[in-house]
Amino acid sequence: GENVEQHPSTLSVQEGDSAVIKCTYSDSASNYFPWYKQELGKRPQLIIDIRSNVGEKKDQRIAVTLNKTAKHFSLHITETQPEDSAVYFCAASKIPSRQLTFGSGTQLTVLP
Amino acid sequence: GAGVSQSPSNKVTEKGKDVELRCDPISGHTALYWYRQSLGQGLEFLIYFQGNSAPDKSGLPSDRFSAERTGGSVSTLTIQRTQQEDSAVYLCASSLGAGGSYEQFFGPGTRLTVL
Numbered sequence: 001g002e003n004v005e006q007h008p009s010t011l012s013v014q015e016g017d018s019a020v021i022k023c024t025y026s027d028s029a030s031n032y033f034p035w036y037k038q039e040l041g042k043r044p045q046l047i048i049d050i051r052s053n054v055g056e057k058k059d060q061r062i063a064v065t066l067n068k069t070a071k072h073f074s075l076h077i078t079e080t081q082p083e084d085s086a087v088y089f090c091a092a093s094k095i096p097s098r099q100l101t102f103g104s105g106t107q108l109t110v111l112p
Numbered sequence: 113g114a115g116v117s118q119s120p121s122n123k124v125t126e127k128g129k130d131v132e133l134r135c136d137p138i139s140g141h142t143a144l145y146w147y148r149q150s151l152g153q154g155l156e157f158l159i160y161f162q163g164n165s166a167p168d169k170s171g172l173p174s175d176r177f178s179a180e181r182t183g184g185s186v187s188t189l190t191i192q193r194t195q196q197e198d199s200a201v202y203l204c205a206s207s208l209g210a211g212g213s214y215e216q217f218f219g220p221g222t223r224l225t226v227l
Contacts, residue, residue: 034214034215036218042220043220044203089155095214098145098162098207099145099160099171100145100157102154102155103154104154
């Protein structure tokens with residue numbers, strides 16, 4: 001089955017700096033890659049997703065890049081703010097099966 | 113509108129007892145998923161329902177785990193003869209399903225503690 005590895009497990013950045021989180025996946029048939037943000041004690045919420053027919057997607061300060069050949073994808077957060085502090089999870093799925101295989105998470109801390 | 117809801121929010125049980133966890137998906141969402149999140153870990157897929165199709169049970173860790181979805185809406189996850197390793201947060205999610213958005217909306221979870 002699919003295996004998703006996520007790095008780093010913890011990341012601290014100064015407010016205003018950029019943060020990058022990387023994931024690799026094992027199943028070349030995976031074609032949908034969402035990123036979820038989970039604040040302490042809260043439910044995971046989708047922040048951005050990408051399908052395998054595109055290489056990059058942006059939404060304001062957040063971007064995701066996908067390299068199908070290397071089977072890795074990354075989350076980029078620019079101009080980080082303290083409210084970006086949370087655990088971020090990457091995931092992979094094969095549409096239409098839709099079940100998500102998650103990475104182990106990255107605890108991002110933005111220092112004021 | 114209302115999001116995904118789950119009950120109870122917390123459940124403490126003794127080893128060997130059975131527990132039932134409930135999930136109410138977003139109205140109109142035909143796809144429903146159960147995941148398990150152990151402390152400090154990622155989310156582990158358990159089971160997936162899509163409309164009236166047979167569920168994908170490939171993630172259930174043992175035959176002590178089962179789930180059903182009645183009337184295409186509410187789902188219950190049952191764990192029989194609970195073990196301490198079953199302690200985790202059980203998250204339910206729903207999405208529009210076939211032909212719709214792939215975004216999965218999560219409930220607040222049920223924190224299960226097995227003593």
